[in-house]
Amino acid sequence: MEVFRTEPGGVPAVAPTTGVFAIPPEPEPPLINVLVLDDSRFDAMQLQRECRSTDLPVRVTIATGIEDFRQMLQARRYHVVFIDYLLPDGDGLAAQEILRSGEKNGQSPVVMISGEARHDVAVEAIRRGCIDYKAKADLTREALKALILRALEEGSRIAEQSLNRALVVQRDELVAAMREIVREELSRGTGHHDQLAETLRMLRSFGLVPEAGDTSWEDLLEDPATQFIFRRH
Numbered sequence: 001m002e003v004f005r006t007e008p009g010g011v012p013a014v015a016p017t018t019g020v021f022a023i024p025p026e027p028e029p030p031l032i033n034v035l036v037l038d039d040s041r042f043d044a045m046q047l048q049r050e051c052r053s054t055d056l057p058v059r060v061t062i063a064t065g066i067e068d069f070r071q072m073l074q075a076r077r078y079h080v081v082f083i084d085y086l087l088p089d090g091d092g093l094a095a096q097e098i099l100r101s102g103e104k105n106g107q108s109p110v111v112m113i114s115g116e117a118r119h120d121v122a123v124e125a126i127r128r129g130c131i132d133y134k135a136k137a138d139l140t141r142e143a144l145k146a147l148i149l150r151a152l153e154e155g156s157r158i159a160e161q162s163l164n165r166a167l168v169v170q171r172d173e174l175v176a177a178m179r180e181i182v183r184e185e186l187s188r189g190t191g192h193h194d195q196l197a198e199t200l201r202m203l204r205s206f207g208l209v210p211e212a213g214d215t216s217w218e219d220l221l222e223d224p225a226t227q228f229i230f231r232r233h
Contacts, residue, residue, distance in 0.1 A: 031059045032148060033076060037069045037095055038062070038084040038113070047082060047113075047139060054145040066090055070098060073105050080151035081105070085114040085121050092121075096128060107158045109151035113139065 034051055038044040041064055048060040061078075063069040066089045081099060085092035092112050100106050112125035112133045122133035131154055132147060 033078045035078040035081045
């Protein structure tokens with residue numbers, strides 16, 4: 001902001017401003033965590049350089065053996081994991097099983113890689129859940145960018161499926177608890193029509209209604225397959 005004052009003779013002058021207006025920096029994009037398991041440090045660092053050349057915000061971690069791999073899987077969650085098939089202390093399929101057995105990265109997308117293309121390994125890797133199999137010579141910048149973006153999409157799909165499963169479990173637990181509460185309320189209201197009617201009115205006011213239309217509450221509660229609809233007001 002500029003403040004004007006008048007100098008002798010009527011010439012306007014600009015007074016210095018005292019406030020400093022700083023433009024906040026744009027937030028950094030979230031990092032894409034990439035893990036590479038390869039006993040050849042040269043190959044691993046080459047893959048690291050190619051990943052960084054994709055212009056994606058990647059953070060590449062290198063493991064050169066199975067034990068390093070175990071520790072790094074426990075350290076953080078990875079958006080994509082590249083596993084070399086030929087390892088001195090096992091093979092890539094065994095390493096993939098180690099990954100799948102862990103809690104933090106059990107669902108992380110895996111790309112199996114190898115120094116040479118092998119059809120049998122590719123088939124087995126895909127069968128065991130890898131999103132792709134690539135010869136190291138084919139891991140160009142464009143190919144890696146496509147793989148990383150594909151892994152992110154796959155990770156989002158898996159996360160959504162896990163969330164949906166958790167919601168189903170939560171809903172089933174809630175329905176079971178509500179079923180028991182309603183059963184108890186109905187048993188207390190037996191023989192007292194007004195009290196029973198008030199209980200049912202209260203339940204409906206909270207949005208709990210039987211899915212089966214006019215079927216009696218007693219019959220519905222006796223059937224463990226009964227589902228309920230929770231309405232929003």
